[in-house]
Amino acid sequence: MIAITATRVSQLRQITIILGAVIWLNGCSQESQSIGETHQATVVRISRTLVPLPPWPEGDERGMANTLGAGTSMRCAYHLNQADAQVYELSHLRTNDMPSSPWAAPIQYEYSPTGGVPHSLIAHHPGTKVIGVSGAQGTQMDAFGHWGYLDEIWDGEEKYPSDKVKYYGGYTEAQVKPTPDSPLLKLGIDKAPPIITSAVLLDAKTHLGKGEAMKAGQQIHGKDIENMLEAQGLKWRGLLPGDVLYIYTGWSDHWQEDFYYHGGPGLSFDAAQYLKTKMVVLVALDNPFTDAINIGQFAGEAEPPPGTPSYVGGAPVHHQNLAYSGIHQIQNIALAQMAADKVWTSCTIILPIKVVGAAGAPVSPVAIGVPNN
Numbered sequence: 001m002i003a004i005t006a007t008r009v010s011q012l013r014q015i016t017i018i019l020g021a022v023i024w025l026n027g028c029s030q031e032s033q034s035i036g037e038t039h040q041a042t043v044v045r046i047s048r049t050l051v052p053l054p055p056w057p058e059g060d061e062r063g064m065a066n067t068l069g070a071g072t073s074m075r076c077a078y079h080l081n082q083a084d085a086q087v088y089e090l091s092h093l094r095t096n097d098m099p100s101s102p103w104a105a106p107i108q109y110e111y112s113p114t115g116g117v118p119h120s121l122i123a124h125h126p127g128t129k130v131i132g133v134s135g136a137q138g139t140q141m142d143a144f145g146h147w148g149y150l151d152e153i154w155d156g157e158e159k160y161p162s163d164k165v166k167y168y169g170g171y172t173e174a175q176v177k178p179t180p181d182s183p184l185l186k187l188g189i190d191k192a193p194p195i196i197t198s199a200v201l202l203d204a205k206t207h208l209g210k211g212e213a214m215k216a217g218q219q220i221h222g223k224d225i226e227n228m229l230e231a232q233g234l235k236w237r238g239l240l241p242g243d244v245l246y247i248y249t250g251w252s253d254h255w256q257e258d259f260y261y262h263g264g265p266g267l268s269f270d271a272a273q274y275l276k277t278k279m280v281v282l283v284a285l286d287n288p289f290t291d292a293i294n295i296g297q298f299a300g301e302a303e304p305p306p307g308t309p310s311y312v313g314g315a316p317v318h319h320q321n322l323a324y325s326g327i328h329q330i331q332n333i334a335l336a337q338m339a340a341d342k343v344w345t346s347c348t349i350i351l352p353i354k355v356v357g358a359a360g361a362p363v364s365p366v367a368i369g370v371p372n373n
Contacts, residue, residue, distance in 0.1 A: 063326020067242035075198035076347035091139035104133035145187030183357020205250030213250030216263030217294035222274030241279035252286035263295035284330035341371035
């Protein structure tokens with residue numbers, strides 16, 4: 001006789017619920033939009049009971065990705081099943097003339113000539129050579145090990161006390177990066193799981209920018225997120241544990257401008273604290289920093305936006321999300337088309353390149369949802 005554990009029974013029950021929901025949804029594809037919204041609300045309601053909540057297991061390196069599973073898969077299944085769903089690619093093309101981060105060597109691609117194989121009909125092109133810091137350019141995702149913290153403020157006079165750095169989950173420098181040339185042994189991008197879950201898109205360009213790209217340094221607060229949810233007809237749903245949050249600011253309109261990396265609109269510190277309470281698994285904006293940054297701020301020529309704590313070097317959202325909340329980030333995401341089509345909810349798939357011990361990696365997210373324009 002095969003013993004069936006309580007855990008296995010629970011897993012089977014979750015699978016049964018998901019399969020039942022998917023079968024039921026298969027009959028909903030041709031229904032009207034209003035009925036479809038009712039079905040989505042039912043899926044959301046059922047999914048809530050299936051999403052794991054903190055505290056996370058000891059030795060955790062997944063953060064809010066622990067919420068992923070049966071509940072988030074159910075929400076995804078709803079969008080994947082819709083007859084009018086479209087696929088949106090959310091990454092910028094990686095080119096030799098794309099804007100470069102001021103903190104990383106620019107990427108340059110070198111292309112080889114056409115070659116052949118003797119005594120055959122074959123023509124081929126060898127792999128493209130890449131120069132520069134690939135994981136910090138273009139559409140890219142941060143690992144938790146990208147940022148750590150000290151218990152006391154470093155005055156900048158003495159040698160940096162790297163041996164005292166701590167990271168998400170309380171990991172120490174010795175556990176994460178024991179030597180200066182070591183890869184991240186913990187919390188690297190290779191530890192980030194595939195993120196396949198429901199997503200919410202908020203149009204800050206419309207609601208805060210009044211139809212224009214938001215300004216550098218302009219902040220998106222927690223209350224702004226709630227107001228946008230209501231304005232876009234999503235108050236009934238809100239942000240759910242395990243969601244990905246996409247925010248379109250319009251700063252990507254400046255993608256090819258020289259000043260793109262000089263600043264940008266972004267989240268405020270209180271918004272980062274708000275997102276922790278909502279337990280989103282990832283947040284992505286069409287900006288270079290996730291944080292709101294005034295032009296000239298990094299050069300000491302401008303002050304950080306109001307409410308920025310002085311002890312986080314002008315980037316409190318990075319600090320909160322990666323070192324404390326366990327929320328992944330994507331910078332420089334391309335959301336213009338999805339926002340134009342008003343795809344406010346979707347299923348999204350995010351698969352960072354698995355570079356062992358890296359603090360970040362290129363990523364090419366996709367979202368699947370129904371246009372509402």
